[in-house]
Amino acid sequence: MAASDRPADVTVRGGTVVTAESVQVADVVVRGGRVMAVVAPGTIGVAGPTSMSIDAGGLLVFPGMIDAHVHFQEPGREEWEGFETGSAAAAAGGVTTVVDMPIDCDPPTVTAALVEAKGVAVERHSRVDVAVWGGLVPASLDDLEALAAAGVVGFKAFACPSGWEDFPAVDEATLAAGLAAGARLDLPVALHCELESLGHTAASEIAAVRWAAELAADAGARLHVVHVSAAGAVDEARWWPGVTVETCPHYLFLDESEAAGIGATAHCNPPIRDLDNQERLWDHLLNGAIDLMASDHSPCPPSLKVGASPWAGIDGVGLALPLLISDGRLHLTEIARLTTAAARLLRLPGKGFLAPGADADLVMIDPDSPWTIAPETTWSRHRQSPFTGRTVKARVVMTLVRGRPVFTSDDGPLAPGHGHLVRPHR
Numbered sequence: 001m002a003a004s005d006r007p008a009d010v011t012v013r014g015g016t017v018v019t020a021e022s023v024q025v026a027d028v029v030v031r032g033g034r035v036m037a038v039v040a041p042g043t044i045g046v047a048g049p050t051s052m053s054i055d056a057g058g059l060l061v062f063p064g065m066i067d068a069h070v071h072f073q074e075p076g077r078e079e080w081e082g083f084e085t086g087s088a089a090a091a092a093g094g095v096t097t098v099v100d101m102p103i104d105c106d107p108p109t110v111t112a113a114l115v116e117a118k119g120v121a122v123e124r125h126s127r128v129d130v131a132v133w134g135g136l137v138p139a140s141l142d143d144l145e146a147l148a149a150a151g152v153v154g155f156k157a158f159a160c161p162s163g164w165e166d167f168p169a170v171d172e173a174t175l176a177a178g179l180a181a182g183a184r185l186d187l188p189v190a191l192h193c194e195l196e197s198l199g200h201t202a203a204s205e206i207a208a209v210r211w212a213a214e215l216a217a218d219a220g221a222r223l224h225v226v227h228v229s230a231a232g233a234v235d236e237a238r239w240w241p242g243v244t245v246e247t248c249p250h251y252l253f254l255d256e257s258e259a260a261g262i263g264a265t266a267h268c269n270p271p272i273r274d275l276d277n278q279e280r281l282w283d284h285l286l287n288g289a290i291d292l293m294a295s296d297h298s299p300c301p302p303s304l305k306v307g308a309s310p311w312a313g314i315d316g317v318g319l320a321l322p323l324l325i326s327d328g329r330l331h332l333t334e335i336a337r338l339t340t341a342a343a344r345l346l347r348l349p350g351k352g353f354l355a356p357g358a359d360a361d362l363v364m365i366d367p368d369s370p371w372t373i374a375p376e377t378t379w380s381r382h383r384q385s386p387f388t389g390r391t392v393k394a395r396v397v398m399t400l401v402r403g404r405p406v407f408t409s410d411d412g413p414l415a416p417g418h419g420h421l422v423r424p425h426r
Helices: 083-092 112-125 138-150 172-185 202-219 231-237 249-253 256-262 275-286 320-327 332-345
Strands: 010-018 023-031 034-039 052-055 060-063 065-070 095-100 129-132 155-158 189-192 223-225 243-247 362-366 395-401 404-408
Touching: 010 332, 010 362, 060 332, 065 083, 065 320, 065 332, 083 095, 083 112, 083 395, 083 404, 095 395, 112 129, 112 138, 138 172, 155 172, 172 189, 172 202, 189 202, 202 223, 202 231, 202 243, 231 243, 231 275, 243 275, 249 275, 249 320, 320 332, 320 362, 320 395
Parallel strands: 010 052, 010 060, 065 095, 095 129, 155 189, 189 223, 223 243
Antiparallel strands: 010 023, 023 034, 060 362, 362 395, 395 404
């Protein structure tokens, strides 16, 4: 049955339902694309001839992951990724909402009109729902109010050169003004925290967090530190009120020596660090000091992922849930918290929880069905994962977005074109 023909009235029966608060065997009843009830198995029957029943016995049923940090690069650079292939990779990994970064698309998302253009692309090409960060660069300061009105979740800036001339780093005056606007509009400012003068060192991350957090405290603003690789940057962030941090699977499951052996596909900024740092990151994850998990999915054409200075970006959307569940160090409830926390941070309506009233964004996972990450088992445009060759136990069996199947392990990604642009509660 084609995705367009699938009903949005569904009963997911007998799965182990995992939320940030609990683990329970239950039925999930979906009506009109929203969760109507989570009840004891067999409590509510299937209603009506258009309802679909899914047997989830033996499967984990998670709320879909909210990935707060992807670069899908549309419009303008679809040859790098695009919503069609990026959403396929997301759906295959149980990601039901992504938050797209303003950089890498062409032009970058620095005006309200460009937010609307991105929304048109989402509606046409995406399987999953999409929210949008607006760009904070010196030239966009006069556009921040309009970006907020257009529905961005916050403003994204770089403390160092981004690699694109049309998305320059913020100086102190620009960052202070952006933070003041964020405080006034009640939107977070996300920052790539490295300082050019200190290179891609741990000290560079720590110093950038300190610099930005002090400015945020002065402004009464919410600062979100993206893709933390240095454990010391988490330590620094925890000193400051209103500062949140994300990290990524590649920092948790690869260390510096492994990345060197893998080569260009593991090259990213901030870089993957040594084993001691990785163990400290895990300590932070286990003690709750890290707020959320994101992929920083930032792919490029293969021709740019070679040589002495390859593109600094990881192809990784859709791997967090399989890797974390397979690893086993985190309790299932904590995995659910980390992979849905972005919905609360960014105030995405209907997203990130599995209870009556939520959008029926669900992922069903077999926790013991080994598979190997390989080009034929991933779905991004260029399939250049640094995890290629790694075997994991947890396999996504089905992903639903607003009650509609968008991926099954039997059929792969289903037809695109059902994604919605998600705007935050203001």
